[in-house]
Amino acid sequence: MQKSRIYGVMAASTVLVGGVMIYLLPDFSVYLIATICLGLLVAMVAPAVLISMTINKLQGDVDEKLAELRSQGDELSSLKSKFSAVTTLDDLTGCSNKRHFMDLLIQHRAMSERGTYEFTVAICQVDQFTEIIEKQGLGRGNEVLQLFSRIVKAALREVDVIARMDADKFGLILSGCSEQDALQIITRISQLISQIQVNDQDDVKITSSGGITSFHGTESHDDLIEHAEQALLYAIEQGRDRVAGYNYVSPEEAAES
Secondary structure, rough: OOOHHHHHHHHHHHHHHHHHHHHOOOOOOHHHHHHHHHHHHHHHHHHHHHHHHHHHHHHHHHHHHHHHHHHHHHHHHHHHHHHHHHHEEOOOOEEEHHHHHHHHHHHHHHHHOOOOEEEEEEEEOOOOHHHHHHHHHHOOOOOOOHHHHHHHHHHOOOOOOOEEEOOEEEEEEEEOOOOOHHHHHHHHHHHOOOOOOOOOOOOOOOEEEEEEEEOOOOOOOOHHHHHHHHHHHHHHOOOOOOEEEOOOHHHHHHHHO
């Protein structure tokens, strides 16, 4: 578009100059007029060619810079994705890390406060993790954690969250689940975990214990973690390989007592 305007202005200027020169001629000689027209044509074409070459070169430079910027943008996007994965995921299991879990828990809590959305928090552990490390080493213990996390991920939905909270503890956010629903989910997971075989001799049976608590509208995100851990501790005290719920008491009931 810019080229057309430039060429149009040049052509109009050339025609105007040629017309004036021909008009001012004392004698309308065909030879002289042809010479003037040829000269003006050359005077117009030569700059036009130079301008076209310059514009094409500039356009090429611009396209090259744009391609370079796009390439850099793709690299930055890739680095951002990698950095995001590094800062939100646990290296060993590929689950969310504790920090990211807490951020997500705050978001779920905020959603619940704004409407009728409900969710349940669970803390689960591999009961025999310490025993496995003592008998077979940390490497084998890590393999069990990886298998544990894969089994739990397979049992959860895409809307649920699993994170590694500690060496052998995992946190879950079960979206849209009541405490009763969560109890069934964690119990099913525990049954799947019991099928893990540590070695051919199967001298260590793997079990999982869990503690769960639903959000009742008053607890902070730290309270939810504490309540789930208290429920987990109760399950462990009862002999492990079981799931326990937190006995929630509302602030009003606590004040009355």
